[in-house]
Each structure stands twice: as C-alpha cells, then as structure tokens.
Amino acid sequence: METYLGEKQQASQWSPYINNGGSCLAVAGEDFAVIASDTRMSLGYSIKTRYSTKYLKITEKCSIVSSGMQADIFTLHKVLKSRAQIYEQKHGKPMSTDAVAKLVSRLLYYRRFFPYYTFNIVAGIDDEGVGCVFSYDAIGTLERVKYSASGSGSSLIEPVLDNQVALKNRNDIKKEDYKLTKENAIDLVKDAITSAGERDIYTGDFVEISIIDINGTHEDKFELRFD
C-alpha cells in the first residue's frame, strides 16, 4: 500500500519476541556480590503476574538474573541449571564463576541467529574470593564490571550506580577514601531498585535479592509498590 508520498507501508509483521519488563541489577564488592531482580511480569500495560522469578542460583558462589522475555529467561535458566549439574558430575566440583560466565556467553551466542531475548547479569565470587559482576547483551557479549543493571528500569538504575559505586561526577568524596561495605551495597541495591519501581511502570511487586560471599549465598525477598 503506497502513501501519497510514495513510501511503502508494510502491514505489521508477527514477531516471536515480546518484552515482559522488569529490572535487574548487581554490584560487586571486594569480597562479596549483591544481585537483585524484581518479580513483576507485564505484557503491554497489563500485569500478567506479580511473582515470576528472574533469578537463578547456579552454585553457592554464583547466580544469574535476567530481564526481557520471560519464556526465553525460563528456558535459558533451565538449560543453564542442567549444564551446571553436568559440569559438576563430570568434574566432581561446582563451576567457578568465571566458568559460568563463559558458559552463559557461549549459550547465548549459540543462538546467534535466533537469540534469546534476555538481558543477563551474572554475579558472584571468583576463584580468588573477589566479588565480580558480568554483564551481557542478547547474543553473549561478555564484560566483567563492578556493577550492572538491565531491563526496563536500567536507565533509571545505572546512573545511580555510576554515581554511588564508581563515584563518577562527584565532587564531595575522594575515591581513595571510599570503600564499599556489604551493608552499604545491600542498602544501595535495595534503594536503587525501589527508586526504579517508583517511576518505571514495569518494575514493582517483589524483589528477590541475594548476597554472595565466601560463606555462600543468602537469599532474601522484600516488597515494592504494587501499583
């Protein structure tokens, strides 16, 4: 169908992808990592469910959160869980966080030409006991960072983390004097995702937060706004 300007207008094509919204973030400290995700699953302007987990504990030292399309998140997490068990049976020990990070990257790239609509963050403790966060794009580009946010609220959360964790654009504090403690990090993550819940309509309901350190993983849950 041609308009009067001569452009072709195409009927909208069916897409295999939808976005179920939600936000995820993770912050790495010196000897710990904090990872969190909300649990709201939306479709358009409706809420499909207030509790649909985006979080998966892979080992005692490593977890993943993913935002994007719930079906792909669910499947990716299933595959990852199975692969972690296979690794443990084959090698007699759990996967290291670096190994998990690489595996996720490869699993995503395996679907290079029909990607998982997932935006993942892997966080945990590396082999030296140092906290680490890995962020990805949909096809597995891997980068180790100190913090990351993904999902519908990421543009609201990322600047907060830039300012509070990386101390960017601050005139009031010297980098050398500052150390991120576990309690500060947990509060920061809670505040960041709560703030995202205030303004982002797709973020809300519950948050699953997890603190990973040398002793293992401690999981917790708290409420956000239900509107």
Add this chain to the structure above:
Amino acid sequence: MFRTQYDSDISIYSPEGRLYQIEYAMQAVAQGSTALGLKSKTHAVVVTLMRSSDELSSHQRKIFKVDGHMGIAISGLTADARVLLKFMRNETLHHKFVYGSDLPTGEVVSSLAMKSQRNTQRWGRRPYGVGLLVIGYDGDKTHLYQTSPSGNCFSYYAQAIGSRSQSARTYLEKNFKEFPELGLEELVLHGVKALKESSGKETLTKLNVGIAVVGKEQKFEILKPNKVQSYLDQILQTEGEIEIENENENEKDEEAETLELKLD
C-alpha cells in the same frame, strides 16, 4: 555337568534352561568387595568396603551420586558401572529438565533393567558385569533396589552384594524388622555392623569404608571420612560382642554357595 558345552555364547541355553554367560557375569558381581544397603521409613543408606590393590594405590570408589535424591553403590566391574552411572545421570537430568521434578527411583531402575536385558540377547554384546544397589527418596518414600547383569531388578528392605556378602545378609535378615522406625544414626550403625560381618580379616578404617545416605530432608550425600570414623568408633565400643559372633560364622566355602544363591 554340561557347562562347558553350553557356556561359550550368551545366546546358548543349557538343557536345564540356564544361560551360563549370565551366571558368569553374576559371578563377576560376587567377586567385587561387599556393598550393602538398608532403609527405614525416612532414610536409605549404603555402606561399602573399598578395596585397594596395594598400599600405594587409592581405594576403589564404590558409591556414586546420580542426582540429588538418588545414588548407587556398585559391586563388580567398575568400568561397566561407570557406563550405567552415566546412563542413570542422563535419564534423571533429562527428566528434571523436561518435567521439572525428580525422576522416581523405580523408573530409572526399570530403564536400567531393560538396558541390561538387551545385552543378554544381542549378538556381539556381553552382559554388564556389575551389580548396583540403588537408593533413593521420592514420592515421600525411601527406595532400595538391586540390579544385576541378568536384567532382573528387585526392591529390598535390605540387601548385600559382593564377596562374603552372605554374612552381612544374615545380619540384615536378623535385624531388618526393626529398621523402618529407626533414625538415621541407628540405621547407619546397623549398616556398618553388617559390613563388619563381611569384612573378614580386614580392619575397617575411615579410608576403606564408604557410607552414603539419602532421605527425607536429606539430599544424597557421601559421608566424609571423619564422619565415617565416628560411626566406626561407636562400633569399636561394642567390638567385644561382635568378635565372638564372627568366629561362629566365618570360613564357609563361599564360592560353591554363591552360584546357587545368584539364581534370582
């Protein structure tokens, strides 16, 4: 009498209707060191005696985890056991991936039975020379199964396989009626006591005794040597009584007996 005529191939029956190759395979199981299993209403336990070929080598592992709710103890050809273990791990993982739940122990054992039977009726294949004791907890129940090279599988309250297992079996037969109500600690103690019956002249130490447990709120776990030692210490306290019993039971001609016993 006719053995040597009818035992050269798996596909040949003897005039009495026996398949000697299968029985020889079961003899391979009987040659392995003792493995025994027992269960209560809430827990299932396997206890094994691990051999080492000489002082320089490590002790041969006999207990393997299949999944969070299931594990096996083996007796016989370890290499064959590894193949069956891989099969079981695959089945349980696949079920977990597709259905999101634990594969019932009985179903894995059935698949294993089918797999074992195939090797008794196929050209060029030989039966698996290993017997497994499979313990698991699913559907709110404990399970203990024995598989054999013949492809037969049975469920047991308690069972022992391997060399000198008859002594352990006798102990278990005497005591199994009280197992269902026991707690985990007492159940393991019975298992270790039963193993002591079969250990002959070998001293039980934390290095050559393997124990694994599974049950309600207890994922399949192979006990660490220090935990094993604590059970052995408890047995040592009552050692005086057990030694007297042993003298009455030992030194039968095990080999002649085992062939008849294995016709299950």
